[in-house]
Amino acid sequence: MDWDYYGQVIPHEMYSGQSTPEDVAAAAFAVGYSTLGGYASGVLAGSYRLGAGRFFLNTLAVLKNIDRHPVADRLLINMISTAAEMIADTTAELPVDFEAQLARMGYS
Secondary structure: OOHHHHOOOOOOOOEOOOOOOOEEEEEEEEEOOOOOOOEEEEEEEEEEEEOOEEEEEEOOOOHHHOOOOHHHHHHHHHHHHHHHHOOOOOOOOOOOOHHHHHHHOOOO
């Protein structure tokens, strides 16, 4: 991501330590970072499968830059288009262990 173009939406936060998303849309690499080893890396945006569906993680500062920066507008349109392409024609039943899956993910 070019800092001159995307700079307003590039966050200072990233996801790290979880399994790698099935689809990584944006990753971050920080060298010379003030952490043990001087290096950090993680995911800025990506998606995971969950049962018959999918969920998205995003740290990009899109919403706070809507109508302020054209890249935020374009990213939001792209995110919506991507999600719309993944919608199935029919719904799927929740897995029998869905509540347990949510608990394992720390979501309650």
